[in-house]
Amino acid sequence: xxxxxxxxxxxxxxxxxEKVIDKLNLDIRDHEFVTFLGPSGCGKTTTLxxxxxxxxxxxxxxxxEGKKITDVPAFKRNINTVFQRYALFPHLNxxxxxxxxxxxxxxxxEHIKIQVEEMLKLVNLEGYxxxxxxxxxxxxxxxxxxxxxxxxxxxxLLLDEPLGALDLKLRKEMQMELKRIQQALGITFIYVTHxxxxxxxxSDRVLVMRKGKILQSGSPEDIYNEPVNxxxxxxxxxxxxxxxxxxxxxxxxxxxxxxxCEDSGFSRMEAVDVVIRPEDFRMxxxxxxxxxxxxxxxxxxxxxxxxxxxxHGLQWMIHSTQSREVGDMIGMTLTPNDIHVMRKMEGRR
Amino acid sequence: xxxxxxxxPYVAWALxxxxxxxxxxxxxxxxxxxxxxxxDNIIQAGRYSNxxxxxxxxxxxxxxxxxxxxxxxxYYMSRSSAMVSGTILLLIMLPMxxxxxxRTYGWMSILENNGIIxxxxxxxxxxxxxxxxxxxxxxxxxxxxxIPFMILPLNSVMTKIGKDVIEAAQDLGASPARVLSxxxxxxxxxxxxxxxxxxxxxxVSTFIIxxxxxxxxxxxxxxxxxxxxxxxxxxPNLGSAISLVLMLLVMLIMSVSGFLNDDDLEEKLL
Ligand SMILES: Nc1ncnc2c1ncn2[C@@H]1O[C@H](COP(=O)(O)OP(=O)(O)O)[C@@H](O)[C@H]1O
Ligand SMILES: [Mg+2]
Numbered sequence: 001x002x003x004x005x006x007x008x009x010x011x012x013x014x015x016x017x018e019k020v021i022d023k024l025n026l027d028i029r030d031h032e033f034v035t036f037l038g039p040s041g042c043g044k045t046t047t048l049x050x051x052x053x054x055x056x057x058x059x060x061x062x063x064x065e066g067k068k069i070t071d072v073p074a075f076k077r078n079i080n081t082v083f084q085r086y087a088l089f090p091h092l093n094x095x096x097x098x099x100x101x102x103x104x105x106x107x108x109x110e111h112i113k114i115q116v117e118e119m120l121k122l123v124n125l126e127g128y129x130x131x132x133x134x135x136x137x138x139x140x141x142x143x144x145x146x147x148x149x150x151x152x153x154x155x156x157l158l159l160d161e162p163l164g165a166l167d168l169k170l171r172k173e174m175q176m177e178l179k180r181i182q183q184a185l186g187i188t189f190i191y192v193t194h195x196x197x198x199x200x201x202x203s204d205r206v207l208v209m210r211k212g213k214i215l216q217s218g219s220p221e222d223i224y225n226e227p228v229n230x231x232x233x234x235x236x237x238x239x240x241x242x243x244x245x246x247x248x249x250x251x252x253x254x255x256x257x258x259x260x261c262e263d264s265g266f267s268r269m270e271a272v273d274v275v276i277r278p279e280d281f282r283m284x285x286x287x288x289x290x291x292x293x294x295x296x297x298x299x300x301x302x303x304x305x306x307x308x309x310x311x312h313g314l315q316w317m318i319h320s321t322q323s324r325e326v327g328d329m330i331g332m333t334l335t336p337n338d339i340h341v342m343r344k345m346e347g348r349r
Numbered sequence: 350x351x352x353x354x355x356x357x358p359y360v361a362w363a364l365x366x367x368x369x370x371x372x373x374x375x376x377x378x379x380x381x382x383x384x385x386x387x388x389d390n391i392i393q394a395g396r397y398s399n400x401x402x403x404x405x406x407x408x409x410x411x412x413x414x415x416x417x418x419x420x421x422x423x424y425y426m427s428r429s430s431a432m433v434s435g436t437i438l439l440l441i442m443l444p445m446x447x448x449x450x451x452r453t454y455g456w457m458s459i460l461e462n463n464g465i466i467x468x469x470x471x472x473x474x475x476x477x478x479x480x481x482x483x484x485x486x487x488x489x490x491x492x493x494x495x496i497p498f499m500i501l502p503l504n505s506v507m508t509k510i511g512k513d514v515i516e517a518a519q520d521l522g523a524s525p526a527r528v529l530s531x532x533x534x535x536x537x538x539x540x541x542x543x544x545x546x547x548x549x550x551x552x553v554s555t556f557i558i559x560x561x562x563x564x565x566x567x568x569x570x571x572x573x574x575x576x577x578x579x580x581x582x583x584x585p586n587l588g589s590a591i592s593l594v595l596m597l598l599v600m601l602i603m604s605v606s607g608f609l610n611d612d613d614l615e616e617k618l619l
Binding site: 053075081083085088089100101105148152 | 511513514516517518519520521522523524527531532535536
């Protein structure tokens with residue numbers, strides 16, 4: 001099992017004495033598409049910059065293919081970065097921007113030309129060689145930044161919210177394109193975003209971060225279906241998060257109702273968070289409902305309706321392909337595997 | 350070209366303080382004391398071509414020294430925190446707030462044969478070295494007085510070079526030396542051009558400094574011109590002619606070396 005390409009061991013980082021990365025441990029496999037996901041300020045960029053060599057960790061070590069690189073300066077690391085705001089060279093045209101890395105390595109001119117052409121093709125920018133950077137749209141600049149990094153054939157590409165500045169439609173296109181490029185070249189991508197949908201659609205593995213720590217690491221399905229705590233659940237897609245009490249193994253009470261569930265191993269009467277995805281409710285008649293409430297609002301969201309129901313002193317969010325009238329009384333039911341019981345997290349209200 | 354109403358004060362200003370004086374210089378240069386047309390002044394100005402060459406030579410050297418010394422300082426400032434760069438800026442500006450004659454007198458007493466430097470050398474049984482009244486002293490005076498005009502435009506251009514662009518270069522494998530040659534240098538070219546003009550132009554017409562530090566043997570063209578207006582040699586017509594020749598020569602040098610008709614520069618100066 002020696003295909004670990006990047007390894008962070010006990011990494012911490014500080015700015016002005018304030019700890020922003022807290023004893024982080026992480027192994028990234030070769031060819032993996034890994035995404036750091038978390039709210040703004042949780043330390044995603046800092047972690048990426050530690051891997052790239054732009055921030056020095058206050059403790060811990062960085063390994064690249066098993067070799068310690070903690071003290072290796074950025075320009076000697078075989079890692080390239082696509083920066084958040086592109087950071088293209090304003091004094092060079094598209095061709096020279098992309099050729100920059102190879103020129104430094106003194107690659108012969110003819111070889112550079114062939115490879116730049118290849119890259120331009122890869123990012124769909126053929127014919128743009130002589131354009132100045134300020135004559136390009138945001139999306140095109142993004143592509144140049146990607147080509148400029150990839151031409152060096154790095155083993156690892158770091159991408160810091162590369163699509164953050166693009167509009168929604170272009171962002172979706174570029175997501176597909178990045179995924180295609182990653183698979184075509186087989187390069188390890190370490191990606192940073194605060195957009196959970198982006199993380200879930202692109203990644204092999206998602207790392208959910210909060211306050212300088214990794215809360216959960218897993219495949220998009222795992223993270224979505226089995227969030228380890230209410231923070232992750234809330235951050236990954238919309239959720240109903242309700243305070244409850246664990247009565248016994250496989251039995252939880254919330255909203256004044258007892259429910260069977262699939263969770264065990266809690267102490268008796270332990271206060272817990274219960275997470276229910278909006279799409280997991282089934283709407284039934286009032287007599288059949290485990291929870292009963294009055295429809296407060298109905299919004300059409302394109303594929304589904306978002307229905308807000310008030311009942312048992314709480315608000316419930318339901319996603320359903322069926323609609324209801326505002327003011328209707330309805331019942332809702334849940335099966336045991338719709339109910340996710342989680343330990344209360346310290347630090348949450 | 351459309352002139353908007355808001356630019357009228359500027360146009361009036363330019364007319365009053367640039368066009369009219371310039372016109373007067375041209376007028377004086379081509380007239381004699383009686384006010385009739387002559388090219389005699391221009392021909393006489395040719396007598397000073399050696400002094401003129403020396404002025405250009407010394408100010409070119411001074412400009413080069415200002416660039417070589419000022420560039421690292423400006424670069425360091427641009428990469429430092431606001432606190433540090435602000436402090437350095439203050440240190441550079443501080444001497445400029447003192448009268449320039451006073452500053453140059455200061456250098457006289459430092460460089461004199463029994464000045465501070467030679468006294469220190471004397472302790473070790475060395476010297477005295479002849480420092481005052483040399484071309485080196487004149488160059489020193491020019492560099493000392495004009496180097497802020499090199500550092501300021503350089504620093505203003507360099508602070509606009511984003512940290513992310515420099516990191517991008519490092520990321521692509523550029524060592525500190527390559528970051529300098531491939532990114533910082535090309536991006537600071539407009540500042541280099543501005544700095545060279547800002548130092549060279551006043552340096553080439555320097556006077557007083559040359560008299561105080563260079564002694565009698567190192568008169569520069571600026572001193573000659575001054576003499577025609579304020580000195581014993583009172584002859585404003587000749588003074589105007591020399592000024593005109595100097596001006597045209599500077600413009601010629603600048604345009605040949607591609608310093609004028611440059612878009613970046615215009616942006617910088619306006
Ligand atoms: N250069 C810096 N100086 C001081 N504090 C910083 C600096 N960069 C980031 N921080 C702080 O470190 C924390 C983590 O920042 P960052 O890694 O950029 O988060 P993210 O990329 O997840 O938004 C934030 O609280 C941020 O304010
Ligand atoms: Mg960030």
